[in-house]
Amino acid sequence: MQDKTHSSYKQLEQKSKYTNMFLRWFLYFVLVIFALYFIFPLYVMVVTSLKTMEEIRQGTLLTWPSGLNFDSWLVAWGGRGYGAGDTFLKPYFWNSIKMVVPAVFFSTFIGAMAGYVLTKWRFKGDKWVFLFLLFGCFIPYQAILLPMARTLGVLGISNSVIGLVLVHTVYGIPFTTLFFRNFYVSIPSELVKAARIDGAGFFKIFFKILLPVSTPIIVVTIIWQFTQIWNDFLFGSTFSFGEAAPIQVALNNMVLSSTSVKEYNVDMASAIIAGIPTLIVYVLAGKYFIRGLTSGAVKG
Amino acid sequence: MKTLRIEELSKNFGSTEVLRKINLEIDEGNFLVLLGPSGCGKSTLLNIIAGLETINEGNVHIDDYNVSKVEPKDRNIAMVFQSYALYPSMNVRENMIFGLKQAKVSKEKIEEQLEKVSKFLQVDALLERKPSQLSGGQRQRVAIGRALVREPRIFLFDEPLSNLDAKLRVEMRREIKKLHQQLKTTVVYVTHDQTEAMSLGTNIAIMNHGVIQQNDTPENIYNKPSNTFVADFIGSPSMNLIKGNLKESSNKVSFIAHGSNIEIPINGYDFKEKSNLDNKEVFLGIRPEHIFFKKSNEEDFEINLRADLSEYIGHEQIMTFNFENQEVLAKFPSTVKIDLSKNTKLFFDLTQISLFDAKTEERI
Numbered sequence: 242m243q244d245k246t247h248s249s250y251k252q253l254e255q256k257s258k259y260t261n262m263f264l265r266w267f268l269y270f271v272l273v274i275f276a277l278y279f280i281f282p283l284y285v286m287v288v289t290s291l292k293t294m295e296e297i298r299q300g301t302l303l304t305w306p307s308g309l310n311f312d313s314w315l316v317a318w319g320g321r322g323y324g325a326g327d328t329f330l331k332p333y334f335w336n337s338i339k340m341v342v343p344a345v346f347f348s349t350f351i352g353a354m355a356g357y358v359l360t361k362w363r364f365k366g367d368k369w370v371f372l373f374l375l376f377g378c379f380i381p382y383q384a385i386l387l388p389m390a391r392t393l394g395v396l397g398i399s400n401s402v403i404g405l406v407l408v409h410t411v412y413g414i415p416f417t418t419l420f421f422r423n424f425y426v427s428i429p430s431e432l433v434k435a436a437r438i439d440g441a442g443f444f445k446i447f448f449k450i451l452l453p454v455s456t457p458i459i460v461v462t463i464i465w466q467f468t469q470i471w472n473d474f475l476f477g478s479t480f481s482f483g484e485a486a487p488i489q490v491a492l493n494n495m496v497l498s499s500t501s502v503k504e505y506n507v508d509m510a511s512a513i514i515a516g517i518p519t520l521i522v523y524v525l526a527g528k529y530f531i532r533g534l535t536s537g538a539v540k541g
Numbered sequence: 542m543k544t545l546r547i548e549e550l551s552k553n554f555g556s557t558e559v560l561r562k563i564n565l566e567i568d569e570g571n572f573l574v575l576l577g578p579s580g581c582g583k584s585t586l587l588n589i590i591a592g593l594e595t596i597n598e599g600n601v602h603i604d605d606y607n608v609s610k611v612e613p614k615d616r617n618i619a620m621v622f623q624s625y626a627l628y629p630s631m632n633v634r635e636n637m638i639f640g641l642k643q644a645k646v647s648k649e650k651i652e653e654q655l656e657k658v659s660k661f662l663q664v665d666a667l668l669e670r671k672p673s674q675l676s677g678g679q680r681q682r683v684a685i686g687r688a689l690v691r692e693p694r695i696f697l698f699d700e701p702l703s704n705l706d707a708k709l710r711v712e713m714r715r716e717i718k719k720l721h722q723q724l725k726t727t728v729v730y731v732t733h734d735q736t737e738a739m740s741l742g743t744n745i746a747i748m749n750h751g752v753i754q755q756n757d758t759p760e761n762i763y764n765k766p767s768n769t770f771v772a773d774f775i776g777s778p779s780m781n782l783i784k785g786n787l788k789e790s791s792n793k794v795s796f797i798a799h800g801s802n803i804e805i806p807i808n809g810y811d812f813k814e815k816s817n818l819d820n821k822e823v824f825l826g827i828r829p830e831h832i833f834f835k836k837s838n839e840e841d842f843e844i845n846l847r848a849d850l851s852e853y854i855g856h857e858q859i860m861t862f863n864f865e866n867q868e869v870l871a872k873f874p875s876t877v878k879i880d881l882s883k884n885t886k887l888f889f890d891l892t893q894i895s896l897f898d899a900k901t902e903e904r905i
Contacts (some may be wrong), residue, residue, distance in 0.1 A: 274620065434622065435628075436639075438620050439687075440640055440643035453630030
């Protein structure tokens with residue numbers, strides 16, 4: 242009797258072993274398929290950007306380039322060197338940097354401050370302020386175009402990088418505030434109480450106690466804001482033109498204003514250049530994307 | 542001069558009344574425990590003493606000085622929190638001296654204080670560590686240390702032991718008691734744990750629904766609860782409250798439980814007011830540990846009750862008896878053998894009873 246049970250358990254054990262093995266391989270198979278699917282467009286872009294126009298016309302999308310030919314990258318970045326009508330990314334790239342750095346900084350900082358106030362200090366109407374901020378997250382871009390254009394006009398900063406910084410900062414605040422609010426809610430208010438008894442004021446508590454433990458949420462906010470602002474096309478194309486345009490607008494102009502032939506290799510190189518900074522931010526910031534920096538200091 | 546005096550203090554959050562006309566005084570060097578179920582307002586009261594909450598009505602005096610509108614940092618108090626609330630980004634040293642640095646105390650004085658306190662609490666080896674690198678007990682010590690270096694007039698503790706495991710909790714409880722014995726600083730201590738309250742407090746204020754039910758020594762709280770709430774809250778299992786009527790004839794008072802014909806004589810009970818006792822509906826309160834299986838003294842009242850249930854908990858057992866359909870619990874050593882569903886002879890120690898008015902639930 243006992244032997245019988247023993248052998249039947251053996252059988253079951255074998256069976257579950259095979260099932261698990263099959264499921265595991267199936268999982269890898271699916272993952273590989275998805276990975277290929279996602280990498281495919283990037284592959285096409287990189288490969289195409291390295292080909293000459295001749296190669297592009299003769300080969301297929303997937304054909305490997307004959308050699309490492311960075312000519313189209315140089316053209317995309319620095320132009321061909323003849324005067325009028327030569328659009329290239331370099332000046333607009335710096336426009337975008339000049340726009341994105343202050344806009345990310347200000348929106349993150351203001352969001353952190355607002356999140357701190359909304360969670361750690363009670364004031365009359367705080368619920369309403371939060372509700373309106375939440376509402377700000379749901380307002381579509383298009384709805385604020387006209388009033389924003391008017392505002393920029395009145396302030397005298399339309400068609401300038403400063404104007405775009407202002408637009409992106411203002412539009413970003415609801416999101417950044419929400420991020421920081423949700424993060425600070427999880428940090429015990431007892432920390433703030435202890436600091437108040439120790440004699441720290443409003444700003445000291447923020448800078449000395451809360452900000453040092455906010456690294457994870459700061460990183461998340463920076464990634465989010467950087468991606469949003471860098472990739473934005475609508476605000477950029479509405480509130481700026483010509484010299485002051487950010488890179489996404491320039492990219493669009495470049496690709497659409499090609500006179501005779503479509504230079505796919507240059508277009509692809511430009512698109513990659515326009516996307517690289519976001520990639521860098523993900524790679525660099527991802528390292529600091531560590532959770533639980535506060536663990537241990539509070540409830541253990 | 543009272544170290545802490547609270548007068549007619551009321552507090553509401555919107556329309557919810559959290560504290561109602563609280564009056565409280567503490568003498569220098571005393572250890573006051575605020576005890577009550579969650580939501581009774583004890584933590585709010587502590588926060589008000591600390592100055593972290595505003596007051597709607599009434600005043601708080603520290604050393605006869607009205608501090609009702611004074612900032613927390615200027616009240617000469619220090620507080621230890623349930624979650625320790627150590628600053629996560631600072632090491633132990635920075636945590637402990639943060640307050641002194643804010644108060645612009647001289648460097649030498651800060652170092653002196655830090656050394657004294659860290660040696661005293663045996664955290665001097667941990668000064669360079671971050672809070673996340675400390676065990677629960679060590680964090681608790683550092684939190685107490687941070688309060689100690691300020692040399693406050695009053696220590697405020699907000700459930701400081703609730704986050705520790707059972708064994709460590711008992712150890713830290715003893716340490717806090719020792720600490721108080723050595724330093725003799727005035728303490729206000731909030732807890733919901735009656736054992737903690739009993740063992741630490743020189744005074745216990747039991748709170749419920751924002752009102753202080755009784756403010757007394759631990760002995761009086763245990764022996765002479767002022768109402769049924771206190772009687773029920775203190776003790777484990779809590780006091781038996783047997784409903785019945787009083788009978789007064791020729792100056793002799795006795796108690797008859799509902800549905801029973803047994804007269805339990807009430808001799809030598811210290812009535813607050815000895816009038817209109819006849820036929821009054823009351824609760825007779827007797828603690829499980831004052832019911833015996835053999836005669837303990839001359840005042841013992843012998844009674845036969847049916848045993849319904851036995852709960853074995855190691856060193857003792859809790860027996861449930863049926864007294865005319867009212868449950869009566871008793872605590873016996875676990876060596877005593879009592880048969881269930883049979884009548885057992887019990888002895889009520891009548892010197893230890895309490896009587897409560899059934900309507901007002903107040904002690905009579």
